[in-house]
Amino acid sequence: MTVALFIQLLAAGVLLGGVYALISIGLTLIFGVMRVVNFAHGEFLMVAMYLSYYLVTSLHMNPYLALIVVAPGLYLFGLLVEIAIIKPTIGRSDVVQVFATVGLSIVLQAGALMAFSANVVGLNVPIANALLHLGWLTIGVPQLIAFLAAMAVAAGLFAFLGRTDVGRAIRATAQDRGAAALMGIDVPAIYRLTFALGSAMTGLAGGLLMPIYSVSPTVGEQFVLVAFVVVVLGGMGSVSGALIGGLLIGVVETFSGFVIDPQWKQAIYFLIFLIVLVVRPAGLFGVRGSEELSR
């Protein structure tokens, strides 16, 4: 392997990792605060992608401008889902929480099938195929934009969580919701906000991914698995973990795709996933023991 090839792969891996991090941040935030594992996370992404697709193809919006509609759109969607489905599961047993979101994922997937048919569609806009050449290094423009956006979102989230009152309230609730409630924090409101925010970030991810990937009703399944691997690797509940986990997985996937048959790519991350669950279930930065206490 030449240095040039190595760097090319590394660059591609890092950019891909940024995308993966973006997909995963919402999932880990929601788990960290609410202790809810959203099995329908992939379908949220799919919904965002379809929304972006229709905005671009029907209204001829620029896919990046469409984010202005997609992100708030998913925020609202998340809010509705939290109120209707998630809130009733808080405090109840595992079976209820797991199967409520599993059921939701089935409904969304089937709903998409009924609404949009099984066709795989992608955006055929100029920017989707744009490439940037830096010397011998070639990178995809939409990938670069997604990566930069991921970094911006992560930075924004850190600032929000670290510096604002609301952000602090969210962190407090994540650490001890009983104590937070005693401190006057409206925990149900924080839950609504967190879930909606996580959905909005997933919405952003979907909008940024549309120029890169095609969408179909089952696209959620593919992405959600990566998201879970990233989140478990980085540590459930840790945003920085999602970032680093995403980058790691992106790089591992790109390099392994080069070394072994790409068909096995997915199996590799599942294997990583299982290994992490056995060896260090809390992940790199996660809350130790959270995988043993389900509530």
Place this chain on the structure above:
Amino acid sequence: MSALLQLRNVTKRFGGLLAVKDVSLDVQEGEIVGLIGPNGAGKTTLFSCIAGYHRITRGSILFNGREIGNHPAFVVCRAGVARTFQVVKPFARMTVLQSVMVGSFLRHRDARSARAAALDVLARLRMARLADLEAHRLTLVLKKRLEVARALATEPRLLLLDEVMAGLSPGEVPELLEVIREINASGVTVLFVEHIMAAVMNIARRVVVLHGGELLADGTPSEVSRHPQVIAAYLGEEYAAGA
């Protein structure tokens, strides 16, 4: 005849914290021994070590002549040591009878005899009428008694009771004391942790005092209550002044 339970230099360290320091202690078969000490003295940790929930850093625990230190909890129970938990761990959705049956199944493989044995235990603990009530519906006091019933159903030779009186009003204490006396009379050795002094002094034939993880005193209730260090550390300066 050697003691039923022998602790030799038992030490338990959690990282930097030494929770149990070099504790050596014998419990003879048939005794009722009380284990007292201020909060944080290491009593529950010691129980957990004996019962197999914690690995001991150093020392050995012999039960009936055989080493049980560092053996898994279920092995310890099968050897004949049963325990209750300070923070109750009920089988929330099982009924009282079913919960106790889980215990009696250890010595009775088939459901019919397990059930009969469980009913017997419930009768002895005066809980027979609660048999079909789901465990999560019990008051805390009754949940604690259920813990005892469950543990007793495994037909132990040594019963470790962890603060089973906690939460009882003074009027309720004598009844539970009577139950414990009956359990002991039936041949079960009892080692119990308590904060309610009246209970300890009343029922224990021997009292062991733990302070800061170390064994401070070991003797009859009257000996221990006159022991100057115990008085100062635990029973209180005022009590000391008065004694």
Place this chain on the structure above:
Amino acid sequence: MRRGAKYALIALAALAALFGPLLTHNSFIRDIWVLVAMWGAVATAWNLIGGYAGGLSLGHAAFFGIGAYTSSLLYLDYHLSPWLGALVGGVAAMLSALVIGFITIRLRGPFFALATLAFAAILGIAATNLRSLTHGAEGMTIPFAPSLAHAIFASKLAYYYIALAVLVVYLALTWWISVSRFGYYLVAIRENEDAAQALGIDALRVKLAATLLSAFMTALVGSFYAQYRLFFEPTIFATSLSTQIALFAIIGGLGTVWGPLIGAAILVPLANELQSILGSSLPGIDAFVYGALLVLAILFVPNGIISMVRPLFAERPLLPAGPVQAELEIEACAIEERS
């Protein structure tokens, strides 16, 4: 209603089960009978883990698929009778259960579910890629050569009665477990593993035993499926299959003997009807309904249909089933025993 009524109901169900498919010559309807018996059996096997042991498996398709692939490969390549091949498949599934058991030892709730999901997914990918072994995405096709030794039959009735026999055995096994030491231990572990250990229960061994049993049972039905449909692809490992199995048990009644069968008996014909009526205009309508029912059921009737019907059969309490809402009111003060 009392015990007499309950037995009467069971007798009626038995009669229906024995003679139902004989009342029609319609192949499609007979197919539904077979599927109900088959999925009822798988859901019953899943229930040992998902209901009694409390392990939310979303990867049971792994065992199902292993059963199907093992018996089919042994039949096609080595001419081993599927009757024996199914047993080998069962053993293979048990070996894989050891692996997944080891991985999930300390995992709870959603994490356990995720691990089982990943496990089944890996097998699906392996089945797709190991083309020389499994024919890859083309799937496995078993030539139609009916004979008892080949476990291939011309009439759906034969398949039905085999599936029914398996189902009855599984139901009996579940019932036996629910009144035995093993069952009590499973539920105790589910309710509070620490307390269970303190009562002499080797939780690891008990959970493993349940997992191995469930895997074996599921794999046998997988082999049956292969012999019935005479065709299957790597999609046999799909998550949707795993969730479907769980769905039947949940709708019917988690952790009860009859729940999984009831769930299958209601949902399989329902989905079939929907698919045939609306399938062409609304593809995915059956999945949509499944998903919606799952959400509604888990939020409002988490203990399934059985919980709605159980109060009618007042008898001695059975082992507690699924996620009952625990009321935290302390009302036992009035019921305390005073000696």
